[in-house]
């Protein structure tokens with residue numbers, strides 16, 4: 001048995017609770033591939049595949065059908081095959097074995113409802129599931145309806161050739177047609193699921209929490225982003241990620257992370273039996289040697305020259321330094337390039353706007369603060385190689401905004417300033433922001 005497997009098994013064993021996160025890599029391992037154009041797509045959708053040239057299941061849900069009968073035929077055929085006839089397989093057995101009798105929650109973007117159909121009770125479906133419907137005219141007001149039986153009924157009538165418009169689901173309140181409650185601007189998050197999930201995170205975030213990530217690709221940040229931030233922002237949590245071909249672990253949590261670049265089934269087998277299947281397993285990665293006191297002092301002096309309002313102290317974890325950054329409306333931080341990934345948290349005062357320019361050409365903004373209605377977040381993680389600047393939003397009358405960040409203490413202390421002209425060339429639509437925030441070097 002390899003060392004990594006032993007450590008991963010111990011993390012599972014010692015965990016106070018397990019947060020399972022899963023996205024479409026998990027569904028694909030179960031035989032449900034939303035993106036595949038294959039015989040199975042034809043078997044499930046039947047004549048609708050050629051009638052509308054539907055290339056995959058994802059399109060079957062999003063397609064603008066010329067009539068509602070065919071739309072609901074497509075939904076019902078998919079739901080019959082992948083939900084009504086669903087039989088939990090080996091993966092679900094393994095998962096139940098790993099969770100054992102520990103408190104758990106499953107956080108998924110999969111809309112197939114498979115975890116619930118496999119008898120897992122604590123599931124948060126962040127993109128809804130295709131067995132639920134909402135009113136197309138009043139999605140917020142008229143509630144969420146369970147369509148399991150109705151979809152099966154539509155399927156049977158479709159097969160018998162007796163399906164009529166009267167069989168299609170309508171809103172009990174207003175009579176308007178129903179729509180599926182899956183990822184769209186009208187999506188209604190299940191409040192019971194959401195509350196259960198929030199309570200779980202509150203209760204266990206400072207305890208020995210294990211995050212077990214299943215089939216989430218590096219570019220799918222909907223769940224991966226906040227869950228890795230949760231690990232970064234807490235002390236005792238551990239992170240095990242399984243994704244064939246592409247494992248990505250933020251550097252800052254490397255010491256508490258193990259990654260399997262393998263099929264989920266093989267990784268589950270190694271984790272539950274200890275058998276060495278020769279899988280590609282990486283981590284945990286020890287942080288590099290810490291700086292000497294002299295080097296730390298030098299780093300601090302250097303930071304002070306560029307950011308007079310930075311204050312540095314030893315972080316909670318021995319391998320990290322905490323930075324406090326105070327900005328005000330007249331003094332934003334200049335755009336600088338991160339050599340290491342960093343976690344940043346809102347601390348005090350006004351909310352702050354963070355401008356991020358990634359090395360692969362994406363620009364995005366994040367608001368750090370407490371107002372959830374403005375989509376502000378308390379903390380987030382910025383990948384290495386991102387150019388970043390912080391600006392005070394001047395919204396609480398505090399006169400300043402204070403943030404706290406953590407960086408690895410082996411950082412060289414160099415501050416890298418991106419070249420203004422090169423950055424504008426790469427992000428022409430953000431020229432105004434760059435001109436305002438980049439140092440005139």
Ligand SMILES: [Zn+2]
Pocket residue numbers: 135136137138142171172173174175176
């Ligand atoms: Zn209605």
